[in-house]
Amino acid sequence: MxxxxxxxxxxxxxxxxxxxxxxxxxxxxxxxxxxxxxxxxxxxxxxxxxxxxxxxxxxxxxxxxxxxxxxxxxxxxxxxxxxxxxxxxxxxxxxxxxxxxxxxxxxxxxxxxxxxxxSLPAWLEMQVEEQYDDGAENLIKASTRAAEMDLRVNAAKGVSREAVLKQLELQHILAAPTPWSPWGIRLNKHLPINRNALFENGTLEVQDEGSQVVALLANAQSGQTVIDFCAGAGGKTLVLGSQMQSRGRLVAMDVNERRLNNLRPRLKRAGLDNVQTVLLKDEQDPYLSRWQAKADLLLIDAPCSGTGTLRRNPDLKWRLTPESLERLQATQQRILAAASQLVKSGGEMVYATCSLLASENQQQVQAFIDAHPEFSLVPVQSRLQQLGIKLKTTSPWLQLLPSQHGCDGLFVAILRKN
Known part of the structure; x- marks a missing residue:
């Protein structure tokens, strides 16, 4: 059996x-x-x-x-x-x-x-509350909401924002002009825009409106020598290039080879042929000596805490510590000191971060000016008026906030070498 x-x-x-x-x-x-x-x-x-x-x-x-x-x-x-x-x-x-x-x-x-x-580490929440006082609660809440999808029309392609909006409408894509950037478009929802013909032919780029404004304030001109010192993947490099209309010399520098490699196809798609990419070891790279006092314009989009981009990159706040913030601040100081040597007399240096914190922004700029009296602040409000950007600031610099401006929290200051 x-x-x-x-x-x-x-x-x-x-x-x-x-x-x-x-x-x-x-x-x-x-x-x-x-x-x-x-x-x-x-x-x-x-x-x-x-x-x-x-x-x-x-x-x-x-x-x-x-x-x-x-x-x-x-x-x-x-x-x-x-x-x-x-x-x-x-x-x-x-x-x-x-x-x-x-x-x-x-x-x-x-x-x-x-x-x-x-929604924030207690030490960071305390800093935000001390700095922004009555506005802190709304700022923290705004930083927990998902960011909208912003696009930038590539001025180098010779097409207007209105024309692009009409093309998007024909594709049944709901979009509207951004309130501050004259080249910005905001979609009503996130879409895989990289599959769209307007993206593929370089007419459109994905870029937060605040980032567009910062790059526009640099006000790069045709024929200038312009250095984007911390270019990263090149979002602001592309704006500088479009302002220059591919005339002059634009150098995109960074310590991250992968990011620079990602920039190259973006340059090709945008139709910019005056951009040189340079991989640096660090801010003390001997290569920089050949650019001593050569730049008409230098943009420093400094490495920072990213507290202004928590809507898009919320994982940053889970990793940020007081010690890592101190290391970032030391890096910012070294970059300012080294990069400023590349600016010629009469040239301008634009210092920007995507941080909400004064310790990375206003305090860094003021400490730099105190140590380098040959540099002085150019009031950002005058540049805003010059470019027809309808933002208002009573400070010599500009701090954008998601709670107030509807874009990422970015800081920008313009300094001129006397």
């Missing part, structure tokens, strides 16, 4: 909600434990996981939603294993999981943990 084989127990089916929970947790672990930027972590996840458009959109929405809300941000720095519990609480608050799944997934050691409200 044959013995019957014992039945193998089937693994219990994983519910879609539980699967999404686990997938999101893996992405968040990459971002918050392994310091992978959010967009890169999501891209890697989608490359490995076969998922449909609905699943991808869910993951993007809630990963960024979790990072923007920031609840438990201080607790996580002290207890890295708390991440799963914070993620489960977030999903329950947004009705993405059931009470039963919530109870099952919360780690036992954290089941009684009280998650404090607050």
């Amino acid at each position: 044959m013995k019957s084989r014992p039945r193998r127990s089937r693994p219990s089916a994983v519910s879609p909600a539980a699967r999404q929970l686990q997938q999101g947790l893996r992405v968040l672990s990459q971002i918050l434990h392994h310091q992978v930027p959010a967009d890169a972590a999501l891209s890697q996840h989608f490359h490995k996981e076969q998922s449909d458009a609905h699943s991808r959109n869910w993951c993007i929405e809630h990963i960024y939603g979790f990072l923007r809300e920031g609840q438990g941000i201080d607790l996580l720095q002290r207890h890295p294993t708390l991440l799963k519990t914070l993620w489960v609480h977030y999903l329950l608050r947004h009705q993405q999981i059931s009470e039963g799944l919530h109870r099952h997934q919360v780690d036992e050691e954290f089941k009684d943990t009280v998650i404090p409200a607050g």
